[in-house]
Amino acid sequence: xxxxxxxxxxxxxxxxxxxxxxxxxxxxxxxxxxxxxxxxxxxxxxxxxxxxxxxxxxxxxxxxxxxxxxxxxxxxxxxxxxxxxxxxxxxxxxxxxxxxxxxxxxxxxxxxxxxxxxxxxxxxxxxxxxxxxxxxxxxxxxxxxxxxxxxxxxxxxxxxxxxxxxxxxxxxxxxxxxxxxxxxxxxxxxxxxxxxxxxxxxxxxxxxxxxxxxxxxxxxxxxxxxxxxxxxxxxxxxxxxxxxxxxxxxxxxxxxxxxxxxxxxxxxxxxxxxxxxxxxxxxxxxxxxxxxxxxxxxxxxxxxxxxxxxxxxxxxxxxxxxxxxxxxxxxxxxxxxxxxxxxxxxxxxxxxxxxxxxx
Amino acid sequence: xxxxxxxxxxxxxxxxxxxxxxxxxxxxxxxxxxxxxxxxxxxxxxxxxxxxxxxxxxxxxxxxxxxxxxxxxxxxxxxxxxxxxxxxxxxxxxxxxxxxxxxxxxxxxxxxxxxxxxxxxxxxxxxxxxxxxxxxxxxxxxxxxxxxxxxxxxxxxxxxxxxxxxxxxxxxxxxxxxxxxxxxxxxxxxxxxxxxxxxxxxxxxxxxxxxxxxxxxxxxxxxxxxxxxxxxxxxxxxxxxxxxxxxxxxxxxxxxxxxxxxxxxxxxxxxxxxxxxxxxxxxxxxxxxxxxxxxxxxxxxxxxxxxxxxxxxxxxxxxxxxxxxxxxxxxxxxxxxxxxxxxxxxxxxxxxxxxxxxx
Numbered sequence: 001x002x003x004x005x006x007x008x009x010x011x012x013x014x015x016x017x018x019x020x021x022x023x024x025x026x027x028x029x030x031x032x033x034x035x036x037x038x039x040x041x042x043x044x045x046x047x048x049x050x051x052x053x054x055x056x057x058x059x060x061x062x063x064x065x066x067x068x069x070x071x072x073x074x075x076x077x078x079x080x081x082x083x084x085x086x087x088x089x090x091x092x093x094x095x096x097x098x099x100x101x102x103x104x105x106x107x108x109x110x111x112x113x114x115x116x117x118x119x120x121x122x123x124x125x126x127x128x129x130x131x132x133x134x135x136x137x138x139x140x141x142x143x144x145x146x147x148x149x150x151x152x153x154x155x156x157x158x159x160x161x162x163x164x165x166x167x168x169x170x171x172x173x174x175x176x177x178x179x180x181x182x183x184x185x186x187x188x189x190x191x192x193x194x195x196x197x198x199x200x201x202x203x204x205x206x207x208x209x210x211x212x213x214x215x216x217x218x219x220x221x222x223x224x225x226x227x228x229x230x231x232x233x234x235x236x237x238x239x240x241x242x243x244x245x246x247x248x249x250x251x252x253x254x255x256x257x258x259x260x261x262x263x264x265x266x267x268x269x270x271x272x273x274x275x276x277x278x279x280x281x282x283x284x285x286x287x288x289x290x291x292x293x294x295x296x297x298x299x300x301x302x303x304x305x306x307x308x309x310x311x312x313x314x315x316x317x318x319x320x321x322x323x324x325x326x327x328x329x330x331x332x333x334x335x336x337x338x339x340x341x342x343x344x345x346x347x348x349x350x351x352x353x354x355x356x357x358x359x
Numbered sequence: 360x361x362x363x364x365x366x367x368x369x370x371x372x373x374x375x376x377x378x379x380x381x382x383x384x385x386x387x388x389x390x391x392x393x394x395x396x397x398x399x400x401x402x403x404x405x406x407x408x409x410x411x412x413x414x415x416x417x418x419x420x421x422x423x424x425x426x427x428x429x430x431x432x433x434x435x436x437x438x439x440x441x442x443x444x445x446x447x448x449x450x451x452x453x454x455x456x457x458x459x460x461x462x463x464x465x466x467x468x469x470x471x472x473x474x475x476x477x478x479x480x481x482x483x484x485x486x487x488x489x490x491x492x493x494x495x496x497x498x499x500x501x502x503x504x505x506x507x508x509x510x511x512x513x514x515x516x517x518x519x520x521x522x523x524x525x526x527x528x529x530x531x532x533x534x535x536x537x538x539x540x541x542x543x544x545x546x547x548x549x550x551x552x553x554x555x556x557x558x559x560x561x562x563x564x565x566x567x568x569x570x571x572x573x574x575x576x577x578x579x580x581x582x583x584x585x586x587x588x589x590x591x592x593x594x595x596x597x598x599x600x601x602x603x604x605x606x607x608x609x610x611x612x613x614x615x616x617x618x619x620x621x622x623x624x625x626x627x628x629x630x631x632x633x634x635x636x637x638x639x640x641x642x643x644x645x646x647x648x649x650x651x652x653x654x655x656x657x658x659x660x661x662x663x664x665x666x667x668x669x670x671x672x673x674x675x676x677x678x679x680x681x682x683x684x685x686x687x688x689x690x691x692x693x694x695x696x697x698x699x700x701x702x703x704x705x706x707x708x709x710x711x712x713x714x715x716x717x718x
């Protein structure tokens with residue numbers, strides 16, 4: 001199948017991936033890393049995933065500090081398709097700017113926004129879902145992709161679906177976006193069958209998105225449209241933009257107003273939030289240990305878990321069941337999968353020490 | 360108090376300390392390392408400990424590969440006092456050669472043999488014990504120093520004592536040397552009060568040791584005496600020497616023949632056999648973690664155990680209770696105190712891979 005006429009991929013490439021320290025750093029964030037041993041960074045894999053749908057109609061929005069690295073990783077992308085934010089202004093400003101740029105190129109264009117640091121192994125299922133989402137979006141809906149939950153996750157927000165959209169293959173009206181639940185509520189969500197994980201993927205006409213934004217945050221909509229009209233005004237306008245996530249700025253009020261539709265997504269999706277999550281994406285070795293990198297650099301005696309031998313040295317693990325060992329040239333992390341979320345505390349401690357060289 | 364007239368310290372400096380990998384290596388064995396953060400290697404600390412008793416009457420026996428490193432660590436010692444073995448021939452040949460060298464210098468000399476890689480924090484108690492041992496040895500006994508057991512250890516051999524030696528302050532006749540016991544037997548040994556740990560420390564007239572050796576292993580006794588008489592014959596004679604431990608060659612048969620005496624030693628002694636043992640020698644940090652090296656190089660979040668940051672990098676440990684992390688420039692070990700003995704298996708695996716550079 002060929003690319004979808006009038007469809008643009010938008011890839012917000014932000015976030016340091018603090019819980020993946022010391023692999024990810026402020027200067028070399030998660031999306032620039034090949035965390036799946038595929039030979040492609042998460043960013044590259046995201047753009048690869050969009051190519052059959054959007055061709056070269058892809059816009060990446062990233063921090064100014066990473067724009068050169070992003071362009072270097074995506075040599076086939078026109079340099080102008082990498083939008084560099086002067087400072088972080090959260091997801092609404094980033095996606096809004098991309099929407100405004102696309103809107104000027106094609107007022108009827110549909111954009112699909114997909115974070116640069118997520119993993120979706122099933123390309124075929126992804127394409128099927130996005131093609132339906134684009135069709136639905138053309139009718140003026142804000143479409144979100146809702147991942148079919150495989151367990152009662154407490155780490156994601158959820159989308160609560162209602163009735164089938166008239167005439168749609170699978171799309172459902174969205175009744176509500178809900179925040180990350182506690183464990184009990186997550187079990188209820190799973191049992192009800194009404195809820196999908198909110199993976200932060202939105203498909204919508206660029207003009208629709210900006211018009212919805214103009215309804216609730218008019219200055220922000222005007223700001224990104226002003227920059228798109230005259231890119232030289234970026235540094236002047238950007239600092240005054242409201243810092244807000246797209247979920248709060250548009251998706252939630254639009255859902256309450258009945259404008260949001262969800263396409264259920266029957267594919268595996270992972271936001272690679274920490275090393276426990278990373279471990280599930282990699283094949284487990286014969287010895288019970290998952291290695292990201294050269295398995296020959298690891299010596300295992302009765303051990304299980306995840307080892308990242310990225311420091312150019314031999315790593316030996318003896319008698320630990322669920323360990324996480326991440327070795328890099330200047331920093332080493334030892335923890336467990338169960339405590340993978342607490343890696344953030346190490347980064348906080350290093351920042352408190354002023355060790356920006358290590359974070 | 361001044362040095363003991365006619366007393367010579369003998370320091371066998373052998374053994375790689377495989378269970379302390381990757382800190383200790385074949386080329387940089389345990390005895391050359393400062394494992395107690397004292398500023399002195401275990402070898403230097405052993406020679407320091409003997410200085411008040413033996414002055415500069417100290418002979419070190421080591422492998423040819425380590426002779427230069429030993430001389431460099433002991434610049435005050437005459438180079439000729441470092442005897443270099445052409446190849447490992449176990450402890451009897453090593454101590455026997457030192458005895459033969461000392462015997463030629465002073466036929467009445469008493470030697471005291473103390474391994475180069477043991478730790479004895481209480482210098483005063485050590486000196487008191489050795490002074491008594493030397494007195495007893497002058498009468499022709501083979502004297503061993505028996506450590507008062509503090510728990511039912513299964514990792515050491517034991518000395519079973521009998522009656523008090525007539526006229527001695529604390530020395531007792533030895534009934535028997537016994538091998539490392541199982542846990543049940545170790546409890547019995549501890550409860551009986553008759554047993555001390557065999558720390559491999561022997562004090563004996565050089566001539567007595569060699570005469571006893573001549574009784575059970577005449578070729579070995581003749582061999583080391585021949586080398587002492589003509590050091591140029593070392594390479595010719597050494598390879599033919601019997602490879603046997605001093606315990607089996609002399610101590611056990613001498614005990615059976617009623618020639619062995621033990622001086623009970625009321626001091627703490629540690630052979631630093633593995634990282635669990637090492638941990639007990641170091642002060643525990645305020646955060647529950649014991650660090651050998653720069654504590655500032657370690658970031659701890661809810662963790663306990665031992666960390667050796669010797670790789671010049673930041674080491675972060677999160678959420679592990681009893682972990683051992685040893686970081687060096689070319690190899691990293693992660694294990695637990697409970698599994699500290701199994702570090703040997705890593706070294707075995709690396710040797711099987713032919714990675715002599717790492718072992």
